[in-house]
Amino acid sequence: MRVILAFATVSLGVLFAATSLQAHHSFSATYDGNKPITLRGTIVKMGWQNPHAHLYVDVKNADGKVVTWEVESAGPTTLMKQGLRKEDFVGAEVIIKGFLAKDGTPTVNASSFTLVESKKEFVNDEKTP
């Protein structure tokens, strides 16, 4: 029984580590540093998880069509250090500055975002590794 428990613990640890590593990808593997983009829209969902929080933002195009964008931001710890809580996001209007995904999907890596109501800019405060 003890052996099975130890094996299960190790397996779960490896699984979580692998998931975390996969989520913590390099910028250049996913995003295009030559394609800066600014978006303005309303946050409809918040993924409050490590290593990166994800904002889902409805943005209206020039033709009136609404597209939901996935915005990769700093992790919850960094956001909390800047005074933000999970509850501050959904429903808020936001301006996002970041870089477009390479695969053409509505996905952005945010370098900063501004919650319009508070008029405060929050930066992705991670340093280059």
Next chain:
Amino acid sequence: MRRWTIALSVCLALGADAVTLAQSKADFSGTWRLNQAKSSRDAVGNTPDIPFASQLEVKQTPTDISVLSTSVRQQPLSATYKLDGSQVNVQAPEGITETGAATLNASQLVITSHRSFSSPAGDIVVEFKEVWNVNGNVLTVEKTRTQSGESSTKQAVYDKL
């Protein structure tokens, strides 16, 4: 009268030399590497507001300047600008259209560029303005990004290799 003419000619020649000296253009030639420690933090951080090249390879003649920008985060960009400010096409990665122009005065190089690409939000246009200053083996680049009516400016410092 002849003496006056000769004196005037000499003065004019000396004056012209002085003007030429004063207007001698800065030389940006060389390979320049980004100095992270001396650059604005949000110019070189993990997700910078404004993208800067990690390395610049510059070749300069009296009429042209060629710039090859490479980076670990971006595909290379290259252009040969005429120093009279005329528009040229920048060689950009697939999916990006970019034009630019450069002017050079005594101490500064100014490069303006107009970049466009498509996105799920429609066509995106970004304007960049770079002001280069060289001082010995140190190159300072102040870069302004203007997009959707908003502008921001950051500064990066490069060391000559």
